Amino acid sequence: DPVADPSRDLLAQRAAASPAATAVVDADDGGEWTYAHLDDRASARAAAAEAVADTDLDGARVGLLLGTRPAVADLYFALGRLGAGAVALNVDLPTERLRSQAERADIDLLVCEGATEDRASAVAPPGTPVASVDDPAADEVAPLAPGDPAAVPPSARPLDAERVVMFTSGTSGEPKGVRLTRRNLIASAVGSANRLGVEPGDRWLVCLPTYHMGGLAPIVRSTLYGTTTVVQREFAAEATARVLAEFDITAVSLVPTMLTRLLDAGWTPADSLRFVLLGGAPATRELVERCAERGVPACPTYGMTETASQIATATPAEAREYTDTVGRPLEPTTVTLVADDGTPLDAGESGELVVSGPTVAPGYLDGDQTAAAFDDLGFHTGDLGYADGDGRLWVVGRVDDAIVTGGENVHPARVADALRAVEGVADAAVVGLPDEEWGERVAALVVPDESESETASLTSERVRDAVGDRLAAFAVPKTVGFTDEIPRTHSGTVDRETVCERLAAVRDGA
Ligand code: ATP
Numbered sequence: 001d002p003v004a005d006p007s008r009d010l011l012a013q014r015a016a017a018s019p020a021a022t023a024v025v026d027a028d029d030g031g032e033w034t035y036a037h038l039d040d041r042a043s044a045r046a047a048a049a050e051a052v053a054d055t056d057l058d059g060a061r062v063g064l065l066l067g068t069r070p071a072v073a074d075l076y077f078a079l080g081r082l083g084a085g086a087v088a089l090n091v092d093l094p095t096e097r098l099r100s101q102a103e104r105a106d107i108d109l110l111v112c113e114g115a116t117e118d119r120a121s122a123v124a125p126p127g128t129p130v131a132s133v134d135d136p137a138a139d140e141v142a143p144l145a146p147g148d149p150a151a152v153p154p155s156a157r158p159l160d161a162e163r164v165v166m167f168t169s170g171t172s173g174e175p176k177g178v179r180l181t182r183r184n185l186i187a188s189a190v191g192s193a194n195r196l197g198v199e200p201g202d203r204w205l206v207c208l209p210t211y212h213m214g215g216l217a218p219i220v221r222s223t224l225y226g227t228t229t230v231v232q233r234e235f236a237a238e239a240t241a242r243v244l245a246e247f248d249i250t251a252v253s254l255v256p257t258m259l260t261r262l263l264d265a266g267w268t269p270a271d272s273l274r275f276v277l278l279g280g281a282p283a284t285r286e287l288v289e290r291c292a293e294r295g296v297p298a299c300p301t302y303g304m305t306e307t308a309s310q311i312a313t314a315t316p317a318e319a320r321e322y323t324d325t326v327g328r329p330l331e332p333t334t335v336t337l338v339a340d341d342g343t344p345l346d347a348g349e350s351g352e353l354v355v356s357g358p359t360v361a362p363g364y365l366d367g368d369q370t371a372a373a374f375d376d377l378g379f380h381t382g383d384l385g386y387a388d389g390d391g392r393l394w395v396v397g398r399v400d401d402a403i404v405t406g407g408e409n410v411h412p413a414r415v416a417d418a419l420r421a422v423e424g425v426a427d428a429a430v431v432g433l434p435d436e437e438w439g440e441r442v443a444a445l446v447v448p449d450e451s452e453s454e455t456a457s458l459t460s461e462r463v464r465d466a467v468g469d470r471l472a473a474f475a476v477p478k479t480v481g482f483t484d485e486i487p488r489t490h491s492g493t494v495d496r497e498t499v500c501e502r503l504a505a506v507r508d509g510a
């Protein structure tokens, strides 16, 4: 029974169970592949890749310089079949950065497409063979044309074998290469199904780049579930709205800016749309409200590359009821909130989110980076948040925004929480300002509530006294300024730059 044969990989088992089901649809040209086809294509690409590399690719790494297209699915499964890891290169980065990523990942073969062929030889480290999934124009690029499908039989690799190297978005610096295993990806797909459900006719639209987890994950999920992935090369509000309608899309992954653009373009969802998985950045209250008005089933979600995508997701009803929540962790992920010293926190207390469970990657390409972020407790996300008594999570910011004053770390979000608890304070934002003596000093911009504005009795002295009991001395703001409203960015986060500018003008003790 090939379905139950544990030596066969995920795609082979899916192709045996539902060969005629549609696996992948190309929204740009209407092309469709059944699971039986996808299985053949994967074997063929695998055979061609080994022929080009002229070596056994078991344990090798293969760079993918590909845009978002169905060939990514062929290659993902082809490489898994060979026991090779796919190194997902971000085609939107400059060539030199990609070259450095290819070197750091130590790739043995680079796969490009027509659109990236020109850059491929500059991205591939010296001596690395290059192959194209399209008809290659350049002489030095070998074709990755279908070979003999039987040449590479489907075979499952150990659960902890590396499957993908995926780079983070680089918000806090140079993107980090995350090593994800088969276990990570399958566990993530299971957790996602448990929260969002699976319907037999599901068609998941991928218009996020497949070189990030949000684009690749739906391909793995659909293959596990036996449902369909629809791939659109590039998001564009009007074109994507058309694809959503014409291809009867039931699920789509979007970042908040994309969803905002869709709504601005007048998009209203068809009844068939089950959910919009909305992640990558905080979903603002305003966006969640607009979705409710427009009948968009938006599910705010929290995730990251190091956890193979989605780890907590709110249902549309939860998102409306519990403002700003990202929902509860997915089965079987555990999220622990910890203080600076690593001690676990109670419900309601803010700290760093630490994630553990089978979706957590074994680490980065770089061992030092791994040692700094992964330990027995799990992956230290670098994000600050808190949970309620029912385990719902809120993500409030990044640890990197922490202030170092006189060698002590102070978290702006916690000081701001303390300030907001002071009688007479309506809102507050906290930043670090350069300081000759302390390196940085804690500075707060405070919005007095209405009664205080009238009497002007809320002084910086009073604010500092009031938080003195709640905060360590070094965390008490040395500078306090007043304003009518905290400046915030379009995504709802504090506009730290403007806060710093306003506070730089305030004299200490003023
Ligand atoms: P780098 O790790 O290189 O700094 P990055 O963290 O932005 O980049 P990703 O792994 O793509 O790279 O993004 C994951 C991060 O995005 C999370 O750790 C978190 O900071 C942020 N994020 C994702 N979803 C949400 C959300 N719903 N609310 C708030 N922040 C989110």
Ligand code: MG
Binding pocket: 168, 304, 381, 382
């Ligand atoms: Mg990160």
